[in-house]
Amino acid sequence: MKNKSKWLSGPYVLWMVLFTLIPLGVVLYYALTDSVTGEFTLSNLANFANYWPIFLRSIWLSIFATLICLLIGYPVAYYIAHCKPALQRLLQMLIMLPMCISFLLRTLAWVALLEDTGIINNFLTSIGLSALPLIRNNGAVILGMVYNYLPYMILPLYTVIMKIDHRLVEAAQDLGCNSRQVFAKVTLPLSVPGIVSGITMVFVPAVSTFYISQKLGSPGTILIGDVIESQFKAAYNPNLGAALSLVLMVLIFVCVGIMNHFTDSDDEESMVTL
Amino acid sequence: MSQELIRLTNLVMEFDGERILDSINLYINDKEFLTLLGPSGCGKTTTLRVIGGFLTPTSGDVLFDGKRINDVPAYQRKINTVFQRYALFPHLDVYDNIAFGLRIAKLSEAEIDERVTEMLEIVSLKGFENRKVTSLSGGQQQRVAIARALVNRPKVLLLDEPLGALDLRLRKDMQNELKRIQQAMGITFIYVTHDQEEALTMSDTIVVMDKGKIQQIGKPEDIYNEPKNAFVADFIGESNILDGVMLEDYKVKFFGRVFSCVDKGFAPNEPVDVVIRPEDIDIVSADEGHLCGTVTSVTFKGVHYDTIVDFKGFKWLIQTTDFCPEGSHIGIRLNPEDIHIMHKSEYSGMFGDYSSYSAEYDEIADAEVTEDEE
Numbered sequence: 104m105k106n107k108s109k110w111l112s113g114p115y116v117l118w119m120v121l122f123t124l125i126p127l128g129v130v131l132y133y134a135l136t137d138s139v140t141g142e143f144t145l146s147n148l149a150n151f152a153n154y155w156p157i158f159l160r161s162i163w164l165s166i167f168a169t170l171i172c173l174l175i176g177y178p179v180a181y182y183i184a185h186c187k188p189a190l191q192r193l194l195q196m197l198i199m200l201p202m203c204i205s206f207l208l209r210t211l212a213w214v215a216l217l218e219d220t221g222i223i224n225n226f227l228t229s230i231g232l233s234a235l236p237l238i239r240n241n242g243a244v245i246l247g248m249v250y251n252y253l254p255y256m257i258l259p260l261y262t263v264i265m266k267i268d269h270r271l272v273e274a275a276q277d278l279g280c281n282s283r284q285v286f287a288k289v290t291l292p293l294s295v296p297g298i299v300s301g302i303t304m305v306f307v308p309a310v311s312t313f314y315i316s317q318k319l320g321s322p323g324t325i326l327i328g329d330v331i332e333s334q335f336k337a338a339y340n341p342n343l344g345a346a347l348s349l350v351l352m353v354l355i356f357v358c359v360g361i362m363n364h365f366t367d368s369d370d371e372e373s374m375v376t377l
Numbered sequence: 378m379s380q381e382l383i384r385l386t387n388l389v390m391e392f393d394g395e396r397i398l399d400s401i402n403l404y405i406n407d408k409e410f411l412t413l414l415g416p417s418g419c420g421k422t423t424t425l426r427v428i429g430g431f432l433t434p435t436s437g438d439v440l441f442d443g444k445r446i447n448d449v450p451a452y453q454r455k456i457n458t459v460f461q462r463y464a465l466f467p468h469l470d471v472y473d474n475i476a477f478g479l480r481i482a483k484l485s486e487a488e489i490d491e492r493v494t495e496m497l498e499i500v501s502l503k504g505f506e507n508r509k510v511t512s513l514s515g516g517q518q519q520r521v522a523i524a525r526a527l528v529n530r531p532k533v534l535l536l537d538e539p540l541g542a543l544d545l546r547l548r549k550d551m552q553n554e555l556k557r558i559q560q561a562m563g564i565t566f567i568y569v570t571h572d573q574e575e576a577l578t579m580s581d582t583i584v585v586m587d588k589g590k591i592q593q594i595g596k597p598e599d600i601y602n603e604p605k606n607a608f609v610a611d612f613i614g615e616s617n618i619l620d621g622v623m624l625e626d627y628k629v630k631f632f633g634r635v636f637s638c639v640d641k642g643f644a645p646n647e648p649v650d651v652v653i654r655p656e657d658i659d660i661v662s663a664d665e666g667h668l669c670g671t672v673t674s675v676t677f678k679g680v681h682y683d684t685i686v687d688f689k690g691f692k693w694l695i696q697t698t699d700f701c702p703e704g705s706h707i708g709i710r711l712n713p714e715d716i717h718i719m720h721k722s723e724y725s726g727m728f729g730d731y732s733s734y735s736a737e738y739d740e741i742a743d744a745e746v747t748e749d750e751e
Contacts, residue, residue: 268464270460270461270462270464271464271466271467273431273451273458273460273464274458274460274464274465274466275466275477276430276431276450276451276452277429277451277452277456277457277458277460277526278452278457278477278478278481278525278526278529279452279453279478279481279482279529280452280481281450281452284481288477288481289466292468293467293468295468
């Protein structure tokens, strides 16, 4: 029986080999070869030092956006988890609704809102106020990230908070906790798995994004995703692009690893995701 | 000597217009072991939750030490609870679970350590301090739950079916253990169970509940020997319940025959329910008996035989160590103290007839119970 069920995972294993492992090998090959001669070199990887400020900006903007998502998302998830089931389903659907609309379209919609001659500024000037610099700055990029990735924070948090056994809350009250202490001693620690997967699911796509920064940022706020994209499209240096992707991947692994370390120590179920 | 600690007056609890508790009046003495006993949905857990502060009664009062505590939230009550299925904190180890209440109370770590260690000893869990609670067996989790509540030295401990998830052997051990702890620490226990045997074994006082009402309050012996109505008689132990007429004091008539009994104070010719416990019936030969009947089924139960005897179409359960084969014609004798008379109640006629008796009866009843309230 066991041997048979193993074969069922066959198609996916094949898929993974074809479209994950082999491409990863190709990336590795490009990253370690010279763009002209095709010989082995570490210069592409060494080159990443030139892009270090961009790496750092990508990371801190993403961390910032992730924290905002957490601050906004946790209360929302907590609220939904304590609603009546019918309302829960409705709110859950509303949270997911934007995800059904194209990512590109949503970002372009923000451009239309924030532009110097966009909807908001037109409104401001029409009532006699001066226009605000709403777009092409770090704030706009963070806004774009928060807006696009917030559902990925709320949903895992909601799932975990909803599953917390209400009797544990009562047990804490029974042992002398007021509502603030119940939250600090029971609800929050038990929602750590949701926090970790929420952070991962927001941070990873945010740090590698390029479209948001292209549309809402300025040339001064380009992210590492933009640089990598341009190596394949504009500058045509796939070797450098591959090297940068590789570095980014390692950085993401390190970040996620650090985060999981927080929960591994006290809970084996910390890798719970959606 | 014993002092009143908790009093419930005219307690009513309604959910969505449905009455779960119907004017409960009850007082509980200090250091008493009181059991709320009844079938699922009888309101016993609701009563417990009202005392614990997890539910606010629709009307009526909860008094603690003479003070009204209806609006005092759970965390401010000097009451701790052992929850059904324990509700241990999965993110904390055994030590931290037990220390939880003490840390909230901001005791010094030295005192916490002393009290937790002492508690671990009482519940025989020394050496388990750093174990994850999820890795413990049911019985061990049970002990942690008890320790976690008792370490706070509450005036009252509420226990909601605490032994329900344990197997029979462990349950018996824990019953003795709980009784011992209760006596050693001098704490009032309010215990909820649907298991009549458990209630009879452990309690100082039993409160039998059904349909949100208290049916009877009394000592275990009184509840068993002097049930107030057919429900109590049937729920606590087995009972044959027959229609009878109380002719005068000490004289009752049923099956067309007058028996002497030890009850009095009924109206002349009052229709009554007559309870006869299956273990009180003496089997004799057919010509010596007060009544004669035919054995229709015999089930071996270990200590005794469950013998069903047909008396003029009404089937009795007799528990006897004497084997009477199926189809045999036997007589029975009833002594005056074997006959117990009850006033008619809404439960009359619902219980105490073994016409539909089957050997699986007990298992079926248990399966129903495990479906649980809430």
